[in-house]
Amino acid sequence: MHSTEHILLPEGSLEKLTTTLNLGPTHPATHGVFQNILEMDGERIQKATSTVGYIHRAFEKIAERRPLYQITPLTDRLNYCSSPINNMGWHLTCEKLLGVETPKRVDYLRIIIMELARISDHLICNSIVGVDSGAFSGFLYLMQYRELIYEIYEEVCGSRLTTNIGRIGGFERNFTNAAFEKLEKFLKEYPVQLKEFEKLFLRNRIFMGRTIGCGPISAERALNYGFTGPNLRAAGVDYDVRVHTPYSSYQDFEFTVPVGSTGDCYDRFLVRNEEMWQSLSIINQAYKKVQEFKGTDADIFHADVPAYYLPEKKDVYTKMEALIYHFKIIMGETEIPAGEVYSSVEGANGELGFYLISDGGRTPYRLHFRRPCFIYYQAYPEITKGSMLSDAIITMSSLNLIAGELDA
Amino acid sequence: MSLTNEIIKQKLVEKFGDQLTDWVEPYGMLTFTAPKDLNLKVLQFLFDDDELRFQFLTDLQAVHYPARKGEELAVVYHLHNLVDNVRIRFKVFTDVTKPDVFSVTALYQSANWMERETYDFFGVNFLGHPNLIRVLNVDEMDYFPMRKEFPMEEQTRVDKDDAMFGR
Amino acid sequence: MRPVRFNNKVKMVEAPASFMGDGFMATSLEKVVGLARKNSIWPLPFATSCCGIEFMATAASHYDIARFGAERMSFSPRQCDLLMVMGTISKKMGPVLKQVYLQMAEPRWVLSVGACACSGGIFDSYSVLQGIDQIIPVDVYVPGCPPRPEAILDGFMKIQELVGNESLRRRTGDKYRDMLAEYGIQ
Numbered sequence: 009m010h011s012t013e014h015i016l017l018p019e020g021s022l023e024k025l026t027t028t029l030n031l032g033p034t035h036p037a038t039h040g041v042f043q044n045i046l047e048m049d050g051e052r053i054q055k056a057t058s059t060v061g062y063i064h065r066a067f068e069k070i071a072e073r074r075p076l077y078q079i080t081p082l083t084d085r086l087n088y089c090s091s092p093i094n095n096m097g098w099h100l101t102c103e104k105l106l107g108v109e110t111p112k113r114v115d116y117l118r119i120i121i122m123e124l125a126r127i128s129d130h131l132i133c134n135s136i137v138g139v140d141s142g143a144f145s146g147f148l149y150l151m152q153y154r155e156l157i158y159e160i161y162e163e164v165c166g167s168r169l170t171t172n173i174g175r176i177g178g179f180e181r182n183f184t185n186a187a188f189e190k191l192e193k194f195l196k197e198y199p200v201q202l203k204e205f206e207k208l209f210l211r212n213r214i215f216m217g218r219t220i221g222c223g224p225i226s227a228e229r230a231l232n233y234g235f236t237g238p239n240l241r242a243a244g245v246d247y248d249v250r251v252h253t254p255y256s257s258y259q260d261f262e263f264t265v266p267v268g269s270t271g272d273c274y275d276r277f278l279v280r281n282e283e284m285w286q287s288l289s290i291i292n293q294a295y296k297k298v299q300e301f302k303g304t305d306a307d308i309f310h311a312d313v314p315a316y317y318l319p320e321k322k323d324v325y326t327k328m329e330a331l332i333y334h335f336k337i338i339m340g341e342t343e344i345p346a347g348e349v350y351s352s353v354e355g356a357n358g359e360l361g362f363y364l365i366s367d368g369g370r371t372p373y374r375l376h377f378r379r380p381c382f383i384y385y386q387a388y389p390e391i392t393k394g395s396m397l398s399d400a401i402i403t404m405s406s407l408n409l410i411a412g413e414l415d416a
Numbered sequence: 417m418s419l420t421n422e423i424i425k426q427k428l429v430e431k432f433g434d435q436l437t438d439w440v441e442p443y444g445m446l447t448f449t450a451p452k453d454l455n456l457k458v459l460q461f462l463f464d465d466d467e468l469r470f471q472f473l474t475d476l477q478a479v480h481y482p483a484r485k486g487e488e489l490a491v492v493y494h495l496h497n498l499v500d501n502v503r504i505r506f507k508v509f510t511d512v513t514k515p516d517v518f519s520v521t522a523l524y525q526s527a528n529w530m531e532r533e534t535y536d537f538f539g540v541n542f543l544g545h546p547n548l549i550r551v552l553n554v555d556e557m558d559y560f561p562m563r564k565e566f567p568m569e570e571q572t573r574v575d576k577d578d579a580m581f582g583r
Numbered sequence: 584m585r586p587v588r589f590n591n592k593v594k595m596v597e598a599p600a601s602f603m604g605d606g607f608m609a610t611s612l613e614k615v616v617g618l619a620r621k622n623s624i625w626p627l628p629f630a631t632s633c634c635g636i637e638f639m640a641t642a643a644s645h646y647d648i649a650r651f652g653a654e655r656m657s658f659s660p661r662q663c664d665l666l667m668v669m670g671t672i673s674k675k676m677g678p679v680l681k682q683v684y685l686q687m688a689e690p691r692w693v694l695s696v697g698a699c700a701c702s703g704g705i706f707d708s709y710s711v712l713q714g715i716d717q718i719i720p721v722d723v724y725v726p727g728c729p730p731r732p733e734a735i736l737d738g739f740m741k742i743q744e745l746v747g748n749e750s751l752r753r754r755t756g757d758k759y760r761d762m763l764a765e766y767g768i769q
Contacts, residue, residue: 032679033676033679034629034658034679034683035658036656036658040630040631040632040635041631041676061673061675062631062673062675062676062679063631063632063670063671063673063676064673064675064710065671065673065706065708065710065711066706066708066709066710066711069708069709070706070707070708081705082705085632085633088632088633088636089636132636132639147643148643148644151639151640151643151644151645152643152644152645154640155640155643155645158640168637168729168731169633169636169637169729170633170728170729411631411632412632412633415673
């Protein structure tokens with residue numbers, strides 16, 4: 009169904025002409041601003057040239073002028089569909105540089121928030137693959153649960169999308185009962201909705217016909233192109249940063265890493281779908297573990313590092329020392345050791361790495377984000393060579409390209 | 417026998433001798449420096465060796481050290497051995513007036529855009545790169561913005577009061 | 584004719600001030616055209632970054648934007664009324680945005696959603712355009728980073744007010760032409 013032999017003109021028959029099509033930066037089906045200049049032979053793509061940088065916001069340059077806490081809102085806007093993961097990845101990097109150990113309860117709460125963010129990102133990606141292949145209703149049903157996840161974020165940090173959640177060493181406030189009630193509601197209702205979504209897509213003949221064989225990539229090529237995350241796992245390599253270098257106590261949890269075989273769009277859809285189920289299982293386990301902390305243990309929501317942890321707001325407004333600490337930490341007047349550290353987390357798209365070089369000053373000397381989308385988008389011309397235009401569109405949306413992360 | 421930092425260092429020193437310098441281990445990650453002509457050879461050795469097997473390029477980027485005269489731009493490679501789960505980092509230094517470094521796109525396809533990004537931001541000229549043009553900034557830009565001497569802010573802005581913003 | 588049995592809570596828009604008689608209603612053309620236009624605006628969602636995701640949430644079923652008449656999101660500038668710019672516009676994207684604006688047919692309105700589109704937002708850097716009003720004229724600004732869907736709907740309702748009260752001669756007058764000339768648009 010997706011082979012190319014029967015359509016190409018035989019060599020020397022007629023003059024072989026290709027048309028150039030600009031799949032421009034403003035296009036309803038490209039998520040974010042990507043431009044592809046396609047050389048097409050009829051409906052088949054012979055060559056694609058990608059242009060990126062239409063939303064380059066110079067994060068790395070800005071980060072050289074901001075103290076550590078002021079960089080957190082910048083990291084939000086990398087992969088904005090799952091911004092808590094970026095925030096916590098950044099805080100984990102700072103904790104590695106500063107040598108801060110977080111207590112277990114903080115780790116488990118962080119895992120709950122990170123897995124919720126992963127679910128919300130995969131939810132958008134899968135429903136948009138549905139929209140691009142023509143099935144709009146799946147998107148509407150699943151977005152309702154994204155609203156519920158936003159409500160949980162609001163209970164913890166106050167904002168919906170770009171969360172700026174957490175502090176170096178933990179969270180800014182303890183999870184309230186309302187947050188846990190909303191979490192329970194989510195854990196009860198979402199599996200039902202996800203099953204309904206699966207019934208609509210997973211064994212649907214039309215969807216399978218659209219996506220099977222569409223945009224495949226082999227494991228060797230994927231590794232050479234630096235793929236990570238669900239796209240690499242769909243190609244057959246089980247590399248997951250949560251398992252390889254466990255951070256934030258992921259080693260205490262039981263979960264499987266789903267792996268595909270051909271790396272085409274259907275495999276990517278299935279891998280993301282199964283990862284949502286695994287994330288639900290991790291959240292259930294983490295929630296049970298959090299409930300086991302009783303009494304004063306249940307009040308711990310941050311590590312005890314007054315030099316780096318912003319004091320609680322009620323103290324800042326009433327006590328003098330807390331106000332001074334708050335001011336000093338935000339303006340970067342605390343002691344930051346010199347050194348270089350590379351730390352990575354499993355973002356929704358792959359290994360999101362932070363390479364931080366500090367020279368002891370207020371702001372980092374150099375901060376580099378290892379952005380998974382930027383690295384695997386290079387493979388797009390190779391993946392779509394020989395495929396039809398509508399397949400190229402579905403490939404782009406199933407790769408889950410987030411423009412903010414790509415251009416940083 | 418698992419792959420430790422000592423074994424990696426030993427094998428590299430066996431092959432390249434004392435051309436590799438500055439062996440440090442910040443936060444557990446082995447880091448060393450190589451002369452810039454050897455970067456492709458070191459990467460090839462790390463890729464092909466049966467025990468080392470560093471076959472995944474995690475990251476490639478540059479740092480500008482204006483204080484180190486003659487060696488201002490450092491190109492940093494992060495490699496990952498997925499089978500034994502070991503990461504290393506290695507750097508090459510080059511002069512800012514003639515920043516030529518061999519490209520590693522023949523070995524790792526992922527280095528293609530990463531080197532373009534490094535060229536875009538720092539001006540490092542990668543020899544042998546198939547298509548070394550700017551990737552993130554506008555094509556007409558004639559300076560390399562991430563170098564330390566260039567400012568962050570937009571220079572044509574008229575409504576921001578310099579005194580209030582500390583400039 | 585069978586009477587309506589189930590859907591009897593239909594909300595009707597207020598008729599404009601008019602002179603009523605037996606079987607006719609006389610009012611000014613501006614008011615009727617304004618009424619028709621404001622309840623059937625077709626937006627072009629020019630979504631570049633995070634504000635685009637909040638727009639998706641606004642268009643989804645919780646904060647439905649379709650009930651304001653924006654049912655059909657046209658992605659072609661030739662067929663849309665309202666250009667909703669959501670997200671950071673960088674200098675590389677500026678000419679593209681200007682070209683999209685020029686392709687729109689009169690009457691056209693622009694809604695700038697999010698701090699980045701209004702003024703560059705938190706990105707005061709060399710590559711970000713500090714506000715889209717440097718290249719195209721903007722009607723309503725919705726600040727926020729990202730603005731809540733309620734805020735986007737509020738901005739949309741302000742656009743509806745502007746659309747409903749606009750004079751039919753505005754787009755052909757000298758003042759409008761002079762304003763466009765400031766942006767270099769004929």
